[in-house]
Amino acid sequence: MELKVTIFDTIIIGGGQAGLATAYHLRRAGVNFIILDDQPKPGGAWQRTWDSLRLFSPTEYSSIPGWQMPKGDQEYPHKNEFIDYLSKYEKRYGFQIERPVRVNSVRRNGAAYDIDTDKGVYHAKTVVSATGTAQNPFIPDYAGRDLFHGPQLHSVDYRTNDPFKDQRVAIVGAGNSGAQVLAEVSKVADTTWVTLSEPHFMPDEVDGRYLFDKATQKFLQTAETGELDQDGAEKVSLNNVVMVESVREARTRDVLHSVRPFQEFYDRGVIWNDGSKTPFDAMIWCTGFRANLDHLSELGMTVDGRIKTEGTRCVEDPNLWLVGYGGWTGYASATIFGVQKTARTTAREIQKALETEA
Template identity: 60%
Template structure:
């Protein structure tokens, strides 16, 4: 029975970052990825998606992303870079391999997949959130006869030409999809609160640096800029600027409930829509870890990335609860490096 020192579940930016630091050790590792090719969840994003930081701020550990044709890299450029990154470092990856569940047997992780069973001494779950899209509960949702899709399933605006479309969600995905769909359809934008747009000359690189300084307590509030510092601020890439010029970045607060042909507002007026696009984010994908009995309130208690109840399990790339900015391309490297250091120390103690 083959037993790996480490198995990584997930071949996106988090999983690859872990693999990068593991390859510098002497540990025997395997990365299991459910995709047919390199790219992780980026393969399922919409066609026109653009990153909101320049290429040098959209790079994984060890090798900078080549300069993109325009200021902000496209989805295709990033996927191409990730594919080249894998080839450059020759990671030990098995795909397509879907992990169904993880159990603990006689001190080892037993990982059941569609291609067989794998065993490891330690485990890194880096499945992120893309497989678990979140749609808020709305009264009479089932009564609506129009189309409803999540941004996870949106590819382009072709299916919405000439229609009336409600776009729900105030982050970068909501703004970018609104900008695209509004060119071919009548749109209305729903956000919980007024969207927060960054100034035109500030993008993800500044946002990440400023947020990091704030997180580390090194930002002088007296000298702080006028806009709030948040990784959820909307970056004014070209398509969003164009939408502003067309005056479509006008958001309204949530409606009361659905009815058969559309939505009902708080003043009881009805408005028909043909479709709703939910740009409402994602939740942690942890279903495969439920047999371990450590998932509580849809999360796993951790200290940094290490599980408190299962100390040979690490979770990387799920958001700030598993390392500050760990769900970002630029930020995950810091948590990956620390995670591999902890794994190496844990296995060293076990051997000794």
């Protein structure tokens, strides 16, 4: 007797904020789906952030669709509060999630997909890739980096400042991660902050709400007209540093100063453009991430770490969607607040695609 094969309407690969936001809208659309998550427990990439991390927006800007994160004791939630929120969110909506399941590859099989995993093969009519970027940290290619004798770690592997006490530490990279790691490590170590350009700090009275709203306004205006008025000339960016409590405290210690990049490494530190040398005991790279798309490589559409999309929908294979990878899959889609719009649009497109094929 031939066994019946279950073919889901949609398989979502990834159980973080992007996957859950998409799942919420698919549930409302009546789509039959399952989430495959490679993590052993809820929380997505937030499980791999430093211990003291706090979000830089209050709960109403730090929630995914359908249910706002409950307010805590402080205005800006701790990362553990957000992880707990994601865990309860899954249970609240009763999503079918299997974990830990590592997806090895996605292959076309006629009108459907075969999703090969370490737990077997799953089948779906449509696929949403929401694996994020945290598993693919980016470190720039500096000459001689392998010569450096000290430890080097990316911010994804940073937890506390304890290992760096009384050391000379270079922190490379601007943005909120660079500023917050600098603020913490500088309490116990002699730090040097290396950034491509001078960091832009937001006024104390504003937070991630303002940052996101202004950056979105700038993006929409530029997209429509190709120009930016004088109000946008302040260069509002999602990389601007929000003055959370830890960064404000670092300012009182006068450590929020950065220098431009060095030229290369030597065994004990770095060599600057003028030929001078500075020894360091350790390097912390706060240099961002790249999309994690290895599981889609067999589809043969990945170019320079990306797949061509219109919005979140793959151009070459319109039954594949990519959610939450950053600007190329929807403006600010890698943020908690920003992914809401792209997740909603994605679910609508999937619903229409399934209705068309029915």
